[in-house]
Each structure stands twice: as structure tokens, then as C-alpha cells.
Amino acid sequence: MVLGNPRDVLDRPAPPPDFTLRYGDHPDQVADVRRPANDGAGAHLVIFIHGGFWRAAFDRHHVGPLASDLAERGYAVATIEYRRVGQPGGGWPGTFSDVAAAVAAVPDLLAKELAHRGLPAVDIDRPVLAGHSAGGQLALWYAAVAPDAVRGVLGLAPVADLITGHRLGIGDEAVASLLGGSPAARPEIYASADPMAHLPLNVPTVIVHGAEDDRVPIELSRQYAQAARRAGDDTTLVELAGVEHFALIDPLSAAWPAVLDSLRSL
Numbered sequence: 340m341v342l343g344n345p346r347d348v349l350d351r352p353a354p355p356p357d358f359t360l361r362y363g364d365h366p367d368q369v370a371d372v373r374r375p376a377n378d379g380a381g382a383h384l385v386i387f388i389h390g391g392f393w394r395a396a397f398d399r400h401h402v403g404p405l406a407s408d409l410a411e412r413g414y415a416v417a418t419i420e421y422r423r424v425g426q427p428g429g430g431w432p433g434t435f436s437d438v439a440a441a442v443a444a445v446p447d448l449l450a451k452e453l454a455h456r457g458l459p460a461v462d463i464d465r466p467v468l469a470g471h472s473a474g475g476q477l478a479l480w481y482a483a484v485a486p487d488a489v490r491g492v493l494g495l496a497p498v499a500d501l502i503t504g505h506r507l508g509i510g511d512e513a514v515a516s517l518l519g520g521s522p523a524a525r526p527e528i529y530a531s532a533d534p535m536a537h538l539p540l541n542v543p544t545v546i547v548h549g550a551e552d553d554r555v556p557i558e559l560s561r562q563y564a565q566a567a568r569r570a571g572d573d574t575t576l577v578e579l580a581g582v583e584h585f586a587l588i589d590p591l592s593a594a595w596p597a598v599l600d601s602l603r604s605l
Contacts, residue, residue, distance in 0.1 A: 345583050345584070345585040345586060345589070345592075346585055348401070348404055348585055348588060348589040348591075348592075349397075349401040349585070350401070351403075351404050352403075353403030353404045353406070353407045354373075354403075354407050356371035356372055356373050356403075356406070356418075357372055357373055357374045358371075358372055358452060358456075359371050359372065360372060360417070360445060360448045360449060360452060361448075362419075362440055362441050362444040362445060362448065363437070363440060365422060365428070365437075367398075367420045367421060367422055367423075367426070367437075368420070368421070368422075368437060368440070368441070369419075369420050370386075370417045370418060370419040370420065370441055370445050370448075371399060371403075371406070371417065371418045371420075372415070372416070372417050372449060372452075373406050373407060373409075373410035373415070373416045373418075374410060374415055374453075374458065374461075375410055375413045375414055375415050375461070376410055376411045376412075376413065377413055378458070378459050379413060379459065380459040380460055380461070381460070381461065381462050382413055382414060382415045382461045382462060383414055383415065383461070383462050383466070383467065383490075384414070384415045384416075384417065384446060384449065384461055384462060384463050384466035384467070385409060385414050385415070385416050385417070385466060385467045385469055385602070386417050386419060386441075386442055386445060386446075386466050386467070386468050386469070387402060387405070387406060387416060387417070387418045387419070387469045387470065387471075387474070388418075388419055388421075388438060388468070388469070388470035388471075388474030388475075388477045388478050389401065389402045389418060389420075389470070389471060389474045390470065390471040390472025390473040390474045390475070390496075390588075391423070391472070391473060391474075392424075392472070392473050392509075392510035392511075392513035392516075392517075393423055393424050393429070393430070393434055393473045393513060393516070393517045394423055394424045394425055394510075394513065394516070395423040395424060395425035395426045395429060396425070397423075398420060398423075399418045399419065399420045401588075402418055402471070402588055403418075404588075404589065404590055404591075405588045405589075405590060406418050407590075408590035408595075409602075412599070414602075415449070415461040415462075417445050417449060419438065419441040419442070419445065420441075421434055421437035421438050421441060421477075422434055422437050424513075424516050424517055430516065430517050430518070430519065431517060431518045431519055431528055431532060434477070434517070435477070435480065435532065438477045438480075438481055439481055439484060439485070442468060442481050442485070442488065442489070443485070443488065446463035446464075446466060447463070449461065449463060450463050465487075465488065465489055465490040466489060466490060467489065467490050467491050467492075467493060467602065467605050468481060468482060468489045468491075468492050468493070469492070469493035469494075469495070469602070470493075470494060470495065470497065471495040471496060471497075471587060471588050472495070472496050472497065472498060472554070472555055472584065473498055473510075473513070473517075474497075475494035475495055475496060475497020475498065475499065475546075476497050476498040476499060476501070476534060478492050478493075478494060478497070479492055479494055479497060479499055479534035479537075479540065479544070479563075480532060480533075480534055480537070482540055482542045482544075483534065483537030483540050484537075486540065486541045486542045489542055490543075490605060491542060491543040491544065491545070491605030492540070492542055492543070492544040492545070492605075493544075493545050493546075493547070493598075493601055493602055493605060494544065494545070494546040494547070494560070495546075495547050495548075495587040495588060495598065496547070496548050496549065496552055496554075496555045496557075496560070496584055496587055497534075497546060497548075497555070497559075497560065497563075498514070498555055498559060499534050499535065499546065499559050499560055499562075499563035500533070500534070500535045500559045500562050500563055501514050501518070501522075501529055501532060501533040501534075501535070502522050502529060502533060502535065503558070503559055503562065504555075504559060505521060505522060507556065509554065509555060509556070510554065517532075518532060534563060535562070535563060535566060538566055538567050538570040538572065539567065539570035539571050539572045540567060540572050540574075541572065542572075543573045543574075543605055544567065544572065544573065544574045544575070545574075545575045545577065545601040545602075545604055545605060546560045546563070546564055546574070546575070546576045546577065547577045547579065547587055547594075547597060547598055547601050548560040548576065548577070548578060548579070548587075549578075549579045549581075549582030549583050549584065549586060549587065549594065550578055550579060550580050550581065550582060551580075551581055551582055551583045552582070552583055552584045553583065553584070554583075554584040555584060557578065560576055561576065561578075564576035575601075575604070577597055577601055579594050579597055582594045
């Protein structure tokens with residue numbers, strides 16, 4: 340188990356990506372790719388969406404340790420970037436349209452880049468879509484928009500219930516900043532953006548959440564998982580006692596084996 344500040348993973352150095360793909364013209368419309376360490380043909384693709392309460396202060400680089408660890412274990416990993424709150428075009432709808440464009444484009448872009456470099460192909464058919472915190476919300480949202488495009492969703496402490504997240508004021512009113520106001524003021528936008536409004540998802544989903552998470556309360560995942568199962572979805576909630584928010588993206592933490600097991604199940 341890692342001792343000290345759980346946020347240390349946010350600044351921990353990681354090996355650089357093998358290359359970066361561009362899915363749009365904006366500087367943040369990119370995805371870092373890490374190839375499987377064994378160069379094995381047919382490795383499964385994981386597309387990962389980072390968190391940070393959708394704000395520009397956080398970018399994809401803080402999940403470098405996570406992506407590098409998964410690549411060492413034989414996955415092809417693409418960590419996507421997107422416009423965020425505090426940037427021109429960030430928030431609703433730009434953040435969402437970027438994620439949709441990235442997840443739709445990255446598999447084919449990756450296949451073409453590997454072929455161009457003469458490298459072994461990976462399995463780009465229906466990748467696993469994963470995300471942490473705000474990125475988990477975006478992963479659940481995209482799977483609802485395009486369920487046939489992904490094999491499954493792995494949500495790590497996702498903001499799976501935006502109305503409850505707004506009510507609790509998580510992330511210093513991060514939900515209102517993302518969507519431009521309250522559920523009462525912008526009901527149609529919440530209906531479009533909130534994973535709770537898109538059930539059943541019809542995609543196998545595993546949610547991993549620490550019981551000691553003080554940033555995204557575990558109650559959001561409990562409510563989502565219960566509602567999803569009632570709607571007929573194949574949804575599993577893995578609750579980790581004694582675990583806080585950042586351990587789920589830290590390959591050195593005691594929580595990491597549970598994250599890996601959840602990924603393997605999809």
C-alpha cells in the first residue's frame with residue numbers, strides 16, 4: 340500500500356506514450372497511446388478518460404502511471420484528452436462532443452498508425468471504455484449514446500448521478516460549472532448528460548468505488564448500480580473498504596488488484 344498523500348499519483352512520473360494521435364484540430368483533441376509491452380497481436384484496446392471534475396486544471400498526464408501499468412500487462416491503452424471547463428469550448432456541449440469524437444475515431448486512427456509503423460495490430464473492435472471520477476461519468480454517458488461501440492464500461496469512482504452530485508456540491512459546484520447551472524434551470528441538459536437518465540445502458544458495466552471517498556461519495560455509485568440493475572442492466576458494483584478517491588488510479592495502491600480484476604471481467 341502507498342503511504343503518504345494519496346494525491347502523489349497525480350504528479351508521479353511515468354514512461355512517455357509511444358505516440359499521440361490527433362482526432363481534431365484543437366490542441367487538446369488528442370489521445371496518448373501506449374502499446375502492449377509484449378507487442379502481442381490482438382491485444383485488447385482500453386480507452387481511458389481521465390477525471391478532474393471536468394476542469395482544465397487536470398489533464399491526461401496524471402493517468403500516465405495507470406496507462407503504463409496496463410500496457411505492461413498486455414493491454415493497448417489510449418488516454419484521451421478533451422476540452423474542459425475553463426477553456427474555450429469546454430463544458431456543455433464541447434466536452435461531451437470531444438469525448439464522443441475521440442472514442443469514435445481513436446480505434447481506426449490507432450489501427451492505421453500501427454500499420455504505418457509496421458507494428459502488430461491490436462483488437463480495436465468494441466474497446467473497453469474506462470474512466471475515473473468525471474471521466475467515469477463521461478464513459479457511462481458515451482456508452483449510453485453508442486452502446487454498440489464499446490465492449491464494456493469500467494467506472495472508477497464515477498460521477499454517475501449528476502443531479503445528486505449537484506445537490507451535494509461535489510468538487511466546489513463542479514456539476515453546475517460543467518452544465519451551466521442547476522437541474523431546475525437546465526433540465527434538458529441534465530437529461531442529456533446524466534448517466535442516470537440513460538438507463539438501461541445495455542452495456543456490461545463494472546463500477547469500483549472506495550468507501551472512504553470524500554470527493555465523489557460512494558452513494559452516487561450505489562444509486563446508479565441499483566437503478567441500472569432494476570432497469571435490467573448487467574452492472575456490478577465493487578465497494579472497497581478503507582479506500583479513498585485516488586487509490587483507484589494508482590498502480591502502487593492496495594486497491595489496484597481489484598481494479599485489474601474488474602477490467603479483466605469485461
